[in-house]
Amino acid sequence: MAKPKIATDWLDVCSGCHMAILDIDERIVDLAKAVEFTSSPVTDLKHPPEDGVTVGILSGAVSNTHQEETAKEMRERCQILVALGDCAVFGGICAMRNFFDTEEVLRRAYVETESTAPNQEVPRSDEIGKLLNRVKAVNEVVKVDVHIPGCPPPADAIWFALTELLAGRIPVLTGEHLTYE
Amino acid sequence: MATVNITINGKKIAAEAGQTIFEAATEAGIDIPHLCHHPALPPEGACRMCLVEVEKQRVLQPACTFPVTEGMVVHTESPKVIEARRFVLQLLFSERNHFCMYCQMSGDCELQELAYRYNLDHWVYDRPYPKLPVDSSREYFVMDHNRCILCRRCVRACAQLVGNHTLGVKNRGASTMITADNDVPFGESTCVSCGTCLSVCPTGALMDRKSAYLGRDIEVEHIKSTCTHCSLGCGMELVTNDNHVLRVEADWDAQPNQGLLCVMGRFEPLWDSRKRATTPVVKRDNRWAGAEWDEALDLAANELGKCKGSVEGLVSGQATNESLALFAKVCKEGFKSDHVGLLTGVLPEPSGDFDLTELDLADFFIVVGEDLTVNHQVAGFFVKRRVTEHGARVGLIGNGENGLAPYALFEWGEDETDEAIKMAKKAEKPVVIYGVGAKVATLKQLHATLDGKAIFMGLSPAANARGAAAVGITGGPGGQTKGLYILACEEKEMPRGIKAKAKKADFVVVQASYLEPWADVADVILPCPVAFEKQGSITNDEGRTLSVTAAVESSVKSDEETLKALAQRLGL
Numbered sequence: 001m002a003k004p005k006i007a008t009d010w011l012d013v014c015s016g017c018h019m020a021i022l023d024i025d026e027r028i029v030d031l032a033k034a035v036e037f038t039s040s041p042v043t044d045l046k047h048p049p050e051d052g053v054t055v056g057i058l059s060g061a062v063s064n065t066h067q068e069e070t071a072k073e074m075r076e077r078c079q080i081l082v083a084l085g086d087c088a089v090f091g092g093i094c095a096m097r098n099f100f101d102t103e104e105v106l107r108r109a110y111v112e113t114e115s116t117a118p119n120q121e122v123p124r125s126d127e128i129g130k131l132l133n134r135v136k137a138v139n140e141v142v143k144v145d146v147h148i149p150g151c152p153p154p155a156d157a158i159w160f161a162l163t164e165l166l167a168g169r170i171p172v173l174t175g176e177h178l179t180y181e
Numbered sequence: 182m183a184t185v186n187i188t189i190n191g192k193k194i195a196a197e198a199g200q201t202i203f204e205a206a207t208e209a210g211i212d213i214p215h216l217c218h219h220p221a222l223p224p225e226g227a228c229r230m231c232l233v234e235v236e237k238q239r240v241l242q243p244a245c246t247f248p249v250t251e252g253m254v255v256h257t258e259s260p261k262v263i264e265a266r267r268f269v270l271q272l273l274f275s276e277r278n279h280f281c282m283y284c285q286m287s288g289d290c291e292l293q294e295l296a297y298r299y300n301l302d303h304w305v306y307d308r309p310y311p312k313l314p315v316d317s318s319r320e321y322f323v324m325d326h327n328r329c330i331l332c333r334r335c336v337r338a339c340a341q342l343v344g345n346h347t348l349g350v351k352n353r354g355a356s357t358m359i360t361a362d363n364d365v366p367f368g369e370s371t372c373v374s375c376g377t378c379l380s381v382c383p384t385g386a387l388m389d390r391k392s393a394y395l396g397r398d399i400e401v402e403h404i405k406s407t408c409t410h411c412s413l414g415c416g417m418e419l420v421t422n423d424n425h426v427l428r429v430e431a432d433w434d435a436q437p438n439q440g441l442l443c444v445m446g447r448f449e450p451l452w453d454s455r456k457r458a459t460t461p462v463v464k465r466d467n468r469w470a471g472a473e474w475d476e477a478l479d480l481a482a483n484e485l486g487k488c489k490g491s492v493e494g495l496v497s498g499q500a501t502n503e504s505l506a507l508f509a510k511v512c513k514e515g516f517k518s519d520h521v522g523l524l525t526g527v528l529p530e531p532s533g534d535f536d537l538t539e540l541d542l543a544d545f546f547i548v549v550g551e552d553l554t555v556n557h558q559v560a561g562f563f564v565k566r567r568v569t570e571h572g573a574r575v576g577l578i579g580n581g582e583n584g585l586a587p588y589a590l591f592e593w594g595e596d597e598t599d600e601a602i603k604m605a606k607k608a609e610k611p612v613v614i615y616g617v618g619a620k621v622a623t624l625k626q627l628h629a630t631l632d633g634k635a636i637f638m639g640l641s642p643a644a645n646a647r648g649a650a651a652v653g654i655t656g657g658p659g660g661q662t663k664g665l666y667i668l669a670c671e672e673k674e675m676p677r678g679i680k681a682k683a684k685k686a687d688f689v690v691v692q693a694s695y696l697e698p699w700a701d702v703a704d705v706i707l708p709c710p711v712a713f714e715k716q717g718s719i720t721n722d723e724g725r726t727l728s729v730t731a732a733v734e735s736s737v738k739s740d741e742e743t744l745k746a747l748a749q750r751l752g753l
Contacts, residue, residue: 083303090304092280093280098310099310140307180281180293
């Protein structure tokens, strides 16, 4: 039987949740034996394969149009979508900007920041994703099957969720696995 | 009380008639989750977290308000109940900012705890992200409306426990907000900073400025002790971490205060900005110099010894029973003191034993020569809540401003005591509360007519006045002496007359926690611990002996050690 395939990607993120996957330590060896990693932010393959994967993992919130596309592509190409970490699950730290107007946020970041050289402008180009008016959790954009909250999620919660998925079950996180640290 | 037989989760329980399902379940050890309910507060039924399934009832019922009836069968964790609770939690989380990652209550929050309990791993509803204000206009604690779930515990605590009615709600529905008075900043409101709202808040909406982010509940210790800042002797819980008192919390089981505290006990001791006396200091050529303990003690014993026979001992009521006994001995036997008194004075007549909780049954209060909003605030809260919640009436006797005046129906002069007596005779349960400002003649008149009818409660100006009386210290400051020995503890103010007396004296020894205001008059200052560092007991106005527990280690000698060292030098 072919190994189940996993694809991961990150959206608006500090990358901590992807690092948290490494916190499962030596268990990653067993995981690598059991599954096939396809695309991820740190592999050459950036997009999930067109013929699809079993599990897609997204960390980070959806803040711009580019991330919206990434989230939709992952949803289309995976059977089970996992939102990993507080930003993906709730919006997290990124959602702090929801208390401000988007233009105000851009101005603060690119024009008014103390370290910015004078006469700078907000960069605008068709090449760059456009900020959404509001930062969203992944489940506000696409259907999510498994939520693993935490900033970052505990390694045991990630391991538990992955092993449950491998066993063909949808994981239900409880107790310690859910406790925010 | 009649017994009502009910069944909760298959367990047969004999409940008391009139109890709510919540109360009966709690007594039987069955935990029903709740947010708006608090055991010290009357039920509100606002949050719907405590919904339970009651057989033969059409819909789920809130356990906190639903009374038990014979044969009732209740399920507290059925699938239907759990589904409803998850729904309620989803709604609560959908309203405001409940991102735990930047909340100081994370780990101790009742809302967060329930989200864990019911496995809320994500939010299902859209979030409006309202931009709500943070009100930091109050000195000791902050209100962050973004964390508020509108449970109204604070509103009920302010009204029904403290009788202050500062807090309320404004607007309706999703725009509902907790507000103070007629919508003014909390710092400009009628708030008395007792902190009762802070102690009942289930989330991070009310935040203590001193202790925020300094330790979660699993990292701290809770140590029960007694407040020594007035003569009520309120029970409290000191929250400590790494030999520091982080904050003072309510001890809901404590008598007589039942969880209430005031600004003097809860906040002021931790916010005292005066310079601590950490080592003995002596005055030489009008300049202060640090000294070794032995040197300072020798000097104190020798110089005061020279004044033998004309030494006055003055002690703060914040001293424990144990140090009072030693102080009296050192003064009387060591320095042959002709007068040992309480620094802050005494009542015009000593009070007998009483039970402060009787205030909760009274329908008429005569308050004589005492401002309960300043000196004995928790007793003031008892009176105010009795007035505002139960229609009791207050009459004040005595001149001068009184913070209780807005609650009083009558303000009499001393010559109108007859009027007060007339009213008291008509009342069912009158209580006479008197303080240091009461006139002896007025009290005599009240006793002559109301003994047997009214309960008399004397509230002393010195905290441990009863303990002092037990070792023979029954008066206030006396006349001029050559030597002066003051055990000042944490007293902030030098009572009138003491300064002039000290300036005239040949030698003044002060044992104090802080240099101010004593550095001005003393010749030697011996450091002493603050209340949180003391071990011993005090006797409150009621006559109750209460333990004072050292919650943190002291860096200075205890009062007893210092007094014993002096006693030894005096050959006692």
